[in-house]
Amino acid sequence: VAFMSHREIKILASELHKQNVTGLQWIGSDAWITDLSFADGEGHSVLLGSLGFTVPKAKIPGLEEHLRQLHPSQFPSSQFVKDFWEEAFDCSLNDTVNSERRPxxxxxSLQTVESQFTDVSELRFTNNVYKSVFAVAHALDLIIKCGGDEAPSSSRNCFDPKHIQPWQILQSLHRVNFTTVNGQRVYFDRNGDSPARYELVNLQITARGIMEGETVGIYDASFPDDQQFIMNNISVVWANGLLEAPVSECSKKCLPGTYKVLQKGKPICCHDCIPCPAGEITNLTSLQCFKCPLEFWSNNQRDSCIPKPVEFLSYSEILGMVLATCSLLGIFLTTIATLIFFTHKETPIVRANNSELSFLLLVSLTLCFLCSLTFIGRPTEWSCMLRHTAFGMTFVLCISCVLGKTMVVLIAFRATRPGSNIMKWFGAPQQRLSVLAFTLIQVLICLLWLTTSPPFPFMNFVLFEDRIVLQCDLGSAIGFYAVLGYIGFLAVLCFVLAFLARKLPDNFNEAKCITFSMLIFTSVWITFIPAYVSSPGKLSDAVEIFAILASAYGVLFCIFLPKCWIILFRPEQNTKKHIMGKTIKVDIQY
Known part of the structure; x- marks a missing residue:
């Protein structure tokens, strides 16, 4: 930016030419951007393509004709006119002494003389003087006419036209509003300012091969806001005569998705474009990154917000399919075991292990495998309430059956003692009642949980920034841990009783199988709690499904697999004599 006079720019252009400095885009002030005196000077080509705003030029009607009619006789006391006349015609006037020039x-006459004095093609500031004189003339006219015919009578101020004061003219100038003969409107706003008007001038090489200022745009503050700056249909010439606008690395516009970071130690126009952080974007209108709404996330280009993907354990993903397959496999194996027991329900091995509790245990295991499927799929209000309560009740039913079988084993061997009638106090009705009582307690816990603070689906925005985890909130953590605690209490009780009965004399002592099954069950659920708490998002559901399947498979394999093996592949062991051995003489049928 060169804010200097035409003399100073000539010196600068000459020095730049000597130093071979080219390719700079110059912005000039009105003092030299329209001054063509340096067009043929040394290094003028350095300024080719310069741009600058200046006062608009205008044609003043009659001015050229008036200037060409001037004669020294009209201004006998003007030394300027005398010097100009002698210089223009290379002669000497009578009242000057110059022996070197002819008289x-x-x-x-100036009619045929071409000089800067008679050239009116670049009248810029002269036009302002022209308009100023007319403005004062109009102000005087308003004073003489007492404000003009258009002014209301109440606001007219009549002054003595023979004694007009400067302040009266200034007051009258505020009401001036006229249009010159060349179409320029002249008026003043409430601050006394005239609307700004400028031309955007570009230094170009004309068809004649010389550098001149070409008007490529106009700025007029009197126009509407969106029309104040208008470019002409003239191509702008930039530095080095290029027709394409130069691109400065220090002013490169950042693309959407990036924001400006000033370069340390460099001018303020120099910056780097840094990509927005994840979750933030910029667009064409913003200069700084801003965060996406809560349910949205930035795309890869960081220029728009897109809805966050909703994540939950579904049947379409590999983990969901594997868990669902394991659950269906458990249902299939339990069904096979049920069919085997049903077809051999009259055999000693089925009768000796309480066939009624065995079938009820198989039904509860089937329900346990089924309830694991409720943890897969999009969580809803009903599925959230069903998954935990169904899991709690089915597992209590399962453990109650195992506990009943354990108590049968203990009481059965105590009943072999002489004079013992303990079996009549724990017969089939008492066994059914115990299973029902243990299960009803869990049902009451679940009902209390569902009525006070039931589980519900919710969107977890905190766990991950770039996605939404749709999961079931426990509602009341106390209710959830009460359900788990009751299952754990029954499992530990069953494990203790089975452990006490493990060495009772029998060729097929079921207490050993129950001990191993409860050992697996308690181990799984002891490790479940820390794994469940530390697993994020849908993995917590997968951990719970794994715990359900592992404990259910443990009970199924430990209790029923040995019996099915004997029924199918060792029928010679499926006899009353083999099962009772020589130590037990009482047939137990329940």
């Missing part, structure tokens, strides 16, 4: 004949 002026008096017939000289």
């Amino acid at each position: 002026c004949s008096g017939t000289e």
Whole structure:
């Protein structure tokens, strides 16, 4: 940016030419951008393509004709006119002493003389003087006419036209509003300012091969806001005569998805474009990154917000399919075991292990495998309430059956003692009642949980920034841990009783199988709690499904697999004599 006079820019252009400095885009002030005196100077080509705003030029009607009619006789006391006349015609006037020039004949005329004095093609500031004179003339006219015919009578101020004061003219100038003969409107706003008007001038090489200022745009503050700056249909010439706008690395516009970071130690126009952080974007209108709404996330280009993907354990993903397959496999194996027991329900091995509790245990295991499927799929209000309560009740039913079988084993061997009638106090009705009582307690816990603070689906925005985890909130953590605690209490009780009965004399002592099954069950659920708490999102559901399947498979394999093996592949062991051995003489049928 060169804010200097035409003399100073000539010196600068000459020095730049000597130093071979080119390719700079110059912005000039009105003092030299329209001054063509340096167009043929040394290094003028350095300024090719310069741009600058200046006062608009205008044609003043009659001015050129008036100037060409001037004669020294009209201004006998003007030394300027005398010097100009002698220089223009290379002659000497009578009242000047110049022996080197011939005397002026008096017939000289400016009609054919081309000089800066007669050139009116670049009247810029002269036009302002022209308009100023007319403005004062209009102000005087308003004073003489007492404000004008258009002014209301109440606001007219009449002054003595023979004694007009400067402040009266200033007051009258505020009401001036006229249009010159060349179409320029002249008026003043409430601050006394005239609307700004400028031309955007570009230094170009014309068809004649010389550098001149070409008007490529106009700025007029009197126009509407969206029309104040208008570009002409003239191509702008930039530095080095290029027709394409130069691109400065220090002012490169950042693309959407990036924001400006000033370069340390460099001018303020120099910056780097840094990609927005994840979750933030910029667009064409913003300069700084801003965060996406809660349910949205930035795309890879960081220029728009897109809805966050909703994540939950579904049947379409590999983990969901594997868990669902394991659950269905458990249902299939339990069904096979049920069919085997049903077809051999009259055999000693089925009768000796309480066939009624065995079938009820198989039904509860089937329900346990089924309830694991409720943890897969999009969580809803009903599925959230069903998954935990169904899991709690089915597992209590399962453990109650195992506990009943354990108590049968203990009481059965105590009943072999002489004079013992303990079996009549724990017969089939008492066994059914115990299973029902243990299960009803869990049902009451679940009902209390569902009525006070039931589980519900919710969107977890905190766990991950770039996605939403749709999961079931426990509602009341106390209710959830009460359900788990009751299952754990029954499992530990069953494990203790089975452990006490493990060495009772029998060729097929079921207490050993129950001990191993409860050992697996308690181990799984002891490790479940820390794994469940530390697993994020849908993995917590997968951990719970794994715990359900592992404990259910443990009970199924430990209790029923040995019996099915004997029924199918060792029928010679499926006899009353083999099962009772020589130590037990009482047939137990329940």
